[in-house]
Amino acid sequence: MTPQSTPDSSPSGAAVKAADRAHVFHSWSAQDLIDPLAVAGAEGSYFWDYDGRRYLDFTSGLVFTNIGYQHPKVVAAIQEQAGRMTTFAPAFAIEARSEAARLIAERTPGDLDKIFFTNGGADAVEHALRMARLHTGRPKVLSAYRSYHGGTQQAVNVTGDPRRWASDTGTAGVVRFWAPFLYRSRFHAETEEQECARALEHLETTIAFEGPATIAAIVLETIPGTAGIMVPPPGYLAGVREICDRHGIVFVLDEVMAGFGRTGTWFAAGLFGVVPDLMTFAKGVNSGYVPLGGVAISPAIAETFAKRPYPGGLTYSGHPLACAAAVATIGVMAEEGVVEHAARLGSDVLGPALRELAARHPSVGEVRGTGMFWALELVRDQQTREPLVPYNATGEANAPMAAFAAAAKRHGLWPFVNMNRTHVVPPCNVSEAELKEGLAALDAALSVADTYTG
Incomplete structure (x- = not known):
């Protein structure tokens, strides 16, 4: 052009x-x-x-x-929504918000059918970790080196790259571990099988020494993005899922970058046959046309807040323009x-x-x-x-x-x-x-x- x-x-x-x-x-x-x-x-x-x-x-x-930029169907959807209702408070049922949540829930793995909308990926991680801590009553979160989860206070403190260092004042309750990366193995591995087994053993040991009953969540990017696009070896994420189940730990997958088609599937979790308890998303949900992110929530965690108020929210949660863009984007991705x-x-x-x-x-x-x-x-x-x-x-x-x-x-x-x-x-x-x-x-x-x- x-x-x-x-x-x-x-x-x-x-x-x-x-x-x-x-x-x-x-x-x-x-x-x-x-x-x-x-x-x-x-x-x-x-x-x-x-x-x-x-x-x-x-x-x-x-x-x-x-x-891509300026897809005409998404641009038209934003224009149409702006003509009908530019904004509305999050406590109400709004067509664009409801439809976006339905379409996202249809594509998330397993039974992650409840969607909490945020303004982007970092605050999605913030809220996922808050949900995990409240659900379990435990204080600690485990996250990997070579990771990025966002620039807000808790999200940057669970991040494993140098952008954390200048704000490294909120890491109480955050413990880091090494995830698998065969090319630069921390485990002296020579094969993917060795890397997977040794990385899982390392995680098990970290949990044992931290105290399983103190750990609310393990948060991982399904495929780390900014840190290097290290596709985990076969069996690793399934192994983490099993460890979380055994210890009552919430498994959080961060799909902010990997989600919505980026890996050749709707969510990268589908490549590994794994269903997390909480999954964060943003970016590709509406191609970034209007800021939007969110957390997909399992029934067990949703039930925690069925009669107990969830202590969190955002003024622009599920903003109509952002949700209309998501509806159109998901439609384009399916049609094309x-x-x-x-x-x-x-x-x-x-x-x-x-x-x-x-x-x-x-x-x-x-x-x-x-x-x-x-x-x-x-x-x-x-x-x-x-x-x-x-x-x-x-x-x-x-x-x-x-x-x-x-x-x-x-x-x-x-x-x-x-x-x-x-x-x-x-x-x-x-x-x-x-x-x-x-x-x-x-x-x-x-x-x-x-x-x-x-």
Whole structure:
């Protein structure tokens, strides 16, 4: 598609940038060191700046535009809802809210049929953990290193990556453990079977030493997202489910990033045949068109609050515009076969192509993923697996990854870069031709990363 020309009455890119720099405070950033791109428009898998430079978005925003930008059916649904009822308080039964909850519950695994709506993924995690603690009467939550659960107070304190460190004042009752990751095993494992067994043994030992009767919940991303898209080995999540059942611990799966088609199934839990007690979602539920998240709740936990008030809520819980967007998005995904499309392109096109790139580029240590949810681990040495940049590198230490990202952008690809990885997470309805265009740009950028190896 061709970027739209900017009407004379529209602001210039320079004006947009100037207003941003004067007044917008950006997340996760040193404000004086960033240079945000002024974006003029977006459609499908692409966005463009005010000078007409177009980028293929291999980030899906922040892994949320699962059906791409500006899908006409979702835009029309938001417009129609705005004309009918823009907003209403959450204590009432509203058609868009009821229908969104019904459609989500139809697709969640097992009997997770009650939906508590939030404004996004972080507050979904906050409320899931609150529900678990109140349901069990226990104080502790176990979470994994190499995880991300959100930026609000409790969610960031159960997070296992460095973004937690600056706010690490609310970790009372939070215990971390190592989840499986064979490529960088903490258990000296050589096979997936060993990694799975040893990771489960490690979790069992952690629980034993913490005291099973003190633990309210174990929270895991079904497939960790920002931390590296590490698909768990067969049997691991089922093993965690069994451990939780044995000790009366609530099993919380975070599907904020992995859910709604991203992994080639409606929810990643379906890939492993596991049903959690609570499941959080956001992002892809309505492709990020209007902020929305939530918690899918099991009957046992819902029953805890049948006669006892749940002490939590949000002013915009189940906002009509957000829920109308969710209804339309789920409809589009079903009508257009988006989930099946993501599964097919992931297995037949993207996975094989990424493995072929890895075979040619010494900077690629490992390829992993499923559906439209992939990561390339970039290394200085494939044998030693030394990361291309140190853990949590900044400034000059991060120069190799910065050079890689700059090269990708020069070739019209906007990459998702985190630490020593690039994630390949385009919209779930990306076309095969668009994938091949992005892979060619990725190939060129990896040639720059290769110069830092050896």
